[in-house]
Amino acid sequence: MLVHIDIKNFTVVKHVELSVQKGLTAITGETGAGKSIALDALGLCLGQRAEANIVRNGAKRAEVVAHFDISKLEHVKQLLNTEMLSQEDNPDECFIRRVVSAEGRSKAFINGIAVNLSQVKALGSKLIHIHGQNDHHQFLKSENQLSLLDGYAQHQNLLEHTVDSYQQYKKQSQELKALQDAQQQRLDRLSLLQYQVDELDEFAIAQGEFENIEAQFKKLNSVQDLRETAEKSCYALKDDDNGNVIAMLNTVNKELGELLNSDDALQSTYDLLQSASIQLEEAYGELSNYQSSLESDPAQLALIEQRYSDALDIARKHKVAPELLHETHASLAEELSQLNKQEASLQAIEESCEKALSAYRNSATALHQSRATAAQQLSKEIATSIQQMNLPHAVVNTHVEHDESSAPSARGNDKIEILVSVNPGQAPDLMEKVVSGGELARIGLAIQVIRSRDFSIPTMVFDEVDTGISGQTASIVGKLLHSLGAQSQVICVTHLPQVAAQGHHQLFVTKLTDGKSTETKVLQLTKQERVNEIARLLAGDELTDTAIANAKDLLKVS
Known part of the structure; x- marks a missing residue:
């Protein structure tokens, strides 16, 4: 779980320290204040590409440090031990630090030890999953739908077995092709x-x-x-x-x-x-x-x-x-x-290649069967979730087609299509054909929530994934995130009062300027400050008694 993040000289941030708690933390702020800056800094810390223009004007370097509690993450501890990056005096904590110079040079450290970005990314993928504002568009692609289904099915052993059998077949087929290509000569x-x-x-x-x-x-x-x-x-x-x-x-x-x-x-x-x-x-x-x-x-x-x-x-x-x-x-x-031995070897490799292909087909078939079973349950869960988001007539069918005649691949021989219908009488079809932008955002959010739950990653970050929804749907989305926060640590950048009110905690992002320079600040809101911020989201900059009353009602405070 993310415990603390320290940001220095990152774009318009001079210095911000954030302590993050369990549950759902909502991040709100004025338009243009930089609500996503903390998430961008966190992404940089976890291995995203660094550029010189992220360094605050006049500073020599930008620096981001993320502190994690890994006491319950044995797989993370094992990774750190394998890479000899764990802290001997405190193996339950992990620090990731990223430094970018004004010239664009970048360095990364895990527990004070210099590492490459691939190591940072490998570790970060086990600690945090970040969902961007337009990430729901990724679910329009078949390969991402396949990854979603595999994560949901939790059949890692079948995936690994298919990869292994594919690699064995690939090795045998390459040897066979080399001998066949040179056979006439x-x-x-x-x-x-x-x-x-x-x-x-x-x-x-x-x-x-x-x-x-x-x-x-x-x-x-x-x-x-x-x-x-x-x-x-x-x-x-x-x-x-x-x-x-x-x-x-x-x-x-x-x-x-x-x-x-x-x-x-x-x-x-x-x-x-x-x-x-x-x-x-x-x-x-x-x-x-x-x-x-x-x-x-x-x-x-x-x-x-x-x-x-x-x-x-x-x-x-x-x-x-x-x-x-x-x-x-x-x-x-x-x-x-x-x-003569090579000729005999050619026959032997042909036989081995046939056996390897047969073993691969068996693995791919077992993987397909698991996917087909999981697809039915996934369809039900997605449909139930989006029906709750003011799409009561939504129907979801996840088709998994197995093609044994297609060329072997490390991911098997399945083609997946998630077909959706959101209106009565409408036949389910590909999402890009039958849903609007707002409907796609709701479907994407439902998928992200389901995927995050199944991935068992301790921290989930949602960056304005509620764009395109409002009213009762926003309340349902807020409740979904609140429920997810009860199981894991959830951080959500939002502009919706219904979502922000569901947060266990709330941060407020504001931008200050003296006419010469600009600085972004992030504040932990008190109970009363939360009431005022929710009222602002409801009514705008003028805090009316009605808006404050509505805010208290949303927050369920007196």
Whole structure:
């Protein structure tokens, strides 16, 4: 509940402090005095847009502080605790402060802690509901009528379940659409990959195989040259009877060996030549064996040549080095496997999407059934309320149409229409077609009272919602607000004496000027001051005995 509001340098207000009590508080005042300023300041404090022109002329900043008693609002305490904004020393109180500089910069605080406007709005929506002068026009819109019905039905669990099932379906359908959009491209790639992998599977090149094939191909392709070269080398080393390298080296070694006794300085040279002779013999032996091993095998050469050529051709297709064919094969096979999994995943997601849609339809149907039931009772309550406001023949029908074929939405698949008739013989129709401005205001007020009661918000503010009514209807409206004030805290800006007289408390707004500046003041009226103010509302500025008597009668005072 709102306990206190402190307003400084807000438009024409220099400084106003208001203590607000339980029950219905009526705010009255002269035309143009600024009766709605306090409510505008409260709206600013609760997160409405701030502009530099709201700062009083000559002031550096405007400031509004609202003090709330939240001792019985456990959901508000929980929100503050979650956001770490509660007061540890006094968790039953909450302060919201808004400061706007002359340059238009704005800051907001909850219990002295700087916060953003979304946090202020989230908290404010649980503390106060403000009904503006023309808010009844909002009920002409189907989406607002749907919100009204949901609030009245109090089926938050069904709403949340529908939202959850819708979000799940939306997620599944987005995944499905992404796969479907890419399906043709994926199928084309799948076809190409299948062909490539099948070809590489058939070729089945092993890791390191190409290097081996290349070496064999070069060897088999050069057998004749290798054999001729080996034969010439063996002939030069040992097989030439007319003179060969090994024979000549042996002769040199024999002659040097005979001279070692004459000069031992030749020993090192002799040893080197002996070693060379041994190595040449070994080289000759290996070369002779190599020559013997060389066989010309045209069939083997043809096989190796074909394998080598095929490897080069396939590598050229894939634009990779032939040495990388094995790795390319593995990479393409993995990509093919992943694409096949995506095809399987597409089928699975199609099935999941169907299940999610079915779950959503069930949730939306349950929500519709609850709405349809609540709509009947809501129609009766609205009709009863507006019949009491001098519209005795009023009929209200709330139609809730469920369209399963429509696209899923977070709010279900219902279309709502509140149809009204206010005259005998008139068929119920859309409000904008069959009611006047004053009749719409009464219907809107009835809806607002019903909605406020069901929303269970501790403080309701009505800003001249009684515009367009008078006389007996005004008395009924006043009694409605009085009854609502018995359950919750209600603040109502009004120009009607019948409504003001129903207030448990009354504030008077006046405008003072010294010719240079203007200042608005808000005064708490005493019992006698209330009589005079109600008389003024009845008769104008001149307080007659009759007006005072009528005021006392309205206030039920002697």
